[in-house]
Amino acid sequence: MKTPIHLLAVALIALALAAPRVAAHHSNVGFAVETVLTANGVVKEWQWSNPHTWLILTVDDGKGGQVEWAMEGRAPSVLLRAGWSRNIMKAGDKVTVHYSPSKDGSKVGMIARVTLADGRVLPNAPPGD
Amino acid sequence: MLIFTGLARRTAAIAVVVAVALVAMLGAQSTPPARPDFSGVYRPINPFGNAAAGRGAPPAGTAAPTTPAPGQPLPPPTRTAPLSDGSRGRSPDAPQLTPPYLAKWQAMSKSRVAGSSESDKVAQCLPPGMPLMMSMFYGMEVMQTRDKITFFSELNDALRRVYLDGRKPTPAILDDPTYAGFSTGHWEGDTLVVDTVALRDDTYIEGFTPHSDQMTVHERIRFASPGVLEDRIVVSDPKALVKPWETVKTYRKMTGPPDDQLREFACAEGLGHVR
Numbered sequence: 001m002k003t004p005i006h007l008l009a010v011a012l013i014a015l016a017l018a019a020p021r022v023a024a025h026h027s028n029v030g031f032a033v034e035t036v037l038t039a040n041g042v043v044k045e046w047q048w049s050n051p052h053t054w055l056i057l058t059v060d061d062g063k064g065g066q067v068e069w070a071m072e073g074r075a076p077s078v079l080l081r082a083g084w085s086r087n088i089m090k091a092g093d094k095v096t097v098h099y100s101p102s103k104d105g106s107k108v109g110m111i112a113r114v115t116l117a118d119g120r121v122l123p124n125a126p127p128g129d
Numbered sequence: 130m131l132i133f134t135g136l137a138r139r140t141a142a143i144a145v146v147v148a149v150a151l152v153a154m155l156g157a158q159s160t161p162p163a164r165p166d167f168s169g170v171y172r173p174i175n176p177f178g179n180a181a182a183g184r185g186a187p188p189a190g191t192a193a194p195t196t197p198a199p200g201q202p203l204p205p206p207t208r209t210a211p212l213s214d215g216s217r218g219r220s221p222d223a224p225q226l227t228p229p230y231l232a233k234w235q236a237m238s239k240s241r242v243a244g245s246s247e248s249d250k251v252a253q254c255l256p257p258g259m260p261l262m263m264s265m266f267y268g269m270e271v272m273q274t275r276d277k278i279t280f281f282s283e284l285n286d287a288l289r290r291v292y293l294d295g296r297k298p299t300p301a302i303l304d305d306p307t308y309a310g311f312s313t314g315h316w317e318g319d320t321l322v323v324d325t326v327a328l329r330d331d332t333y334i335e336g337f338t339p340h341s342d343q344m345t346v347h348e349r350i351r352f353a354s355p356g357v358l359e360d361r362i363v364v365s366d367p368k369a370l371v372k373p374w375e376t377v378k379t380y381r382k383m384t385g386p387p388d389d390q391l392r393e394f395a396c397a398e399g400l401g402h403v404r
Binding site: 026027028029030031033034036038049050051052075076077078080081098099100102103104110111112113121123124 | 203205206207208209210211212213214241242243244245246249251252254267268283284285387388391392393394395396397398399
């Protein structure tokens with residue numbers, strides 16, 4: 001049986017969309033580090049990667065739609081000592097993120113803190129650091 | 130064939146014991162005094178210098194999520210990281226730069242304020258280099274043998290080796306600058322004295338303070354108190370610095386898991402996506 005070409009195309013596009021998101025990684029200087037904003041959203045993806053982690057977040061845009069934010073976190077080596085882990089969040093979790101906005105106005109933020117639905121607070125540095 | 134009497138056997142045995150004891154004593158006298166052992170994993174006490182004094186490494190076992198007491202929400206954070214774009218000028222504690230190197234710093238500051246990561250070499254996964262790497266922002270592992278001490282930085286998995294066997298930098302080494310440079314050391318009592326040469330000119334002294342290819346680094350490393358390692362650093366650079374710059378880094382030794390384990394950093398995972 002021959003697979004119709006349009007089904008193949010759909011499958012390829014689906015594969016491309018499902019491929020792991022590769023977000024650009026930034027230096028701290030890309031963010032307004034002394035401005036901290038809040039976003040409430042739903043976790044789309046939690047990437048436990050070096051040199052920075054990524055929290056892909058779906059946020060209501062207030063107009064009936066949704067926007068996607070890429071929240072950049074510190075390295076696993078630091079976050080491990082601050083109580084985070086590879087499995088601390090999963091797709092579908094509701095979270096509150098305190099973040100610094102990107103200087104270029106893109107929907108990218110630098111994580112200051114994540115608050116989980118159960119009230120646990122994940123700071124971006126180990127206690128006392 | 131010699132036949133010992135009981136007395137002769139006892140005398141011979143005593144002679145052997147005395148001889149062994151004498152050899153042991155002489156051996157002890159010729160052995161150098163015991164050196165402190167710096168081996169272990171440390172966390173920085175003042176990674177960002179005097180401006181952030183009191184930022185201590187966490188005590189073991191405190192890395193747990195913070196749960197606010199009921200009805201007591203945590204105050205919102207006021208920043209995500211220390212400001213590192215130079216927009217407030219240079220700290221009085223920072224190295225004093227000669228005019229051409231101050232101009233280089235100002236140009237990089239302007240680029241950083243605009244949001245460019247171009248001058249952030251560590252974000253590009255390059256080694257921080259000496260002496261910046263001794264800030265050991267995330268953690269440090271020291272491995273020590275009689276002839277060599279190796280310092281490993283958790284941030285960017287960076288390494289430096291300090292040779293203690295009396296070797297000296299050769300012309301070939303001096304002609305081949307590297308991020309960590311070429312370090313030789315010797316003991317003065319309980320203090321390890323280290324000199325570093327052959328350093329690349331495209332790293333930073335601290336922050337993003339530039340320097341020339343004439344920079345050298347002198348260090349005195351010792352236990353300031355049990356479990357607290359101190360590195361007194363003097364940076365000399367006749368081209369870039371008005372006068373040698375001195376700083377002191379301190380590190381707390383971690384005593385058990387999980388804090389005495391460094392995690393793989395593997396910065397290159399994010400390479401190619403820096404902007």
